[in-house]
Amino acid sequence: MKRILLLTICFLSALALSGDTVRKSLDEILKPQFMQVNDGRLYVTEKAVVHVFSVDDGKRLHSFGKLGEGPQEFKMFPGTALHLDFKNGAPVVFSIGKVSFFDRDGKFVSEKKTTRMLNRVYFAGDSFAALGFKQDNQKVTITVDICDNNLVKKKELYSYEVTKGSSVKLLEKTFGFRTENNRLYIARGTDFMISVMDTDGKGLGQVRLEYEREKLTKSHKDKIFRWYRTNPMTRPYADQIISSLIMPSHFPAIRDFMVSDGILYVQTYRQADAKTEFYIIDAKNEKQTKLRKKTMLKIHRDN
Secondary structure, three states: OOOOEEEEEOOOHHHHHEEEEEOOOEEOOOOEEEEEOOOOEEEEEEEEEEEEEOOOOOEEEEEEEEEEOOOOOHHHHOOOEEEEEEEEEEEEEEOOOEEEOOOOOOOOOEEEEEOOOOEEEEEOOOEEEEEEEEOOOEEEEEEEEEEEEOOEEEEEEEEEEOOOOEEOOOOOEEEEEEEEEEEEEEEEEEEEEEEEEEOOOOOEEEEEEEOOOOOOOOHHHHHHHHHHHOOOEEEEEHHHHHHHEOOOOOOOOOOOOHHHHHEEEEEEEEEEEEEEEEEEOOOOOOOOOEEEEEEEEEEEOOO
């Protein structure tokens, strides 16, 4: 019997208004890796397949994609998730070596080849904002770049050095970004702060909250070490990886976030009673943001 994934689809936009948590059971998905809501549809990726559901009733609408290198196929790094963004309501899939365009019904439209590593890419106006990497001997730096339509880097907006000598700084700082229209949102550092920029890198404002960061305990560290020792990709090198880690005393304030219609949905590292903490913030006016709601959500996964 197929396992059923019970997703707590915060459908956070609804939660921000009603305070209710909407839950839907989505059949046919064994191992979901990426989830995003756009234009009334829920997109869930499972390996190289994109499943599309109705937000209203959870009904499966269609699926598209498979592993491979053909026009409607996606090549992926082992253990990574397929990444999507949307252009005029239609899904765009970023995979190794190419960008694939589809219509709302999942029909293939076109594709664009690229040599850039497409780990995380979003539309930013007429350009792209993309995660980049630089390596100089033992120094590894992660960057947020603005790229042209061919995903060639035009400008580096922000960088974060993740190594210190031969050691790796794990969970020291938040490093994430999202885009909407001509706005770029970057969470960086240890505090609850998200910078808002235009696509030229000009600062437009900041979203900032006072926040007491969660302590990184021995239990947290043991869980991280266990993951390295049991994951097929890292298991042969687990001891070497673990010995190279530099870990902070506290988690950064922000774990992840998304933005929709000027509303930020921010996940922290704080958990209690199997629930995860979320903040919902109105950032339509980046110079005068407003906290709409703070809540704890229970997210179920069938492992």
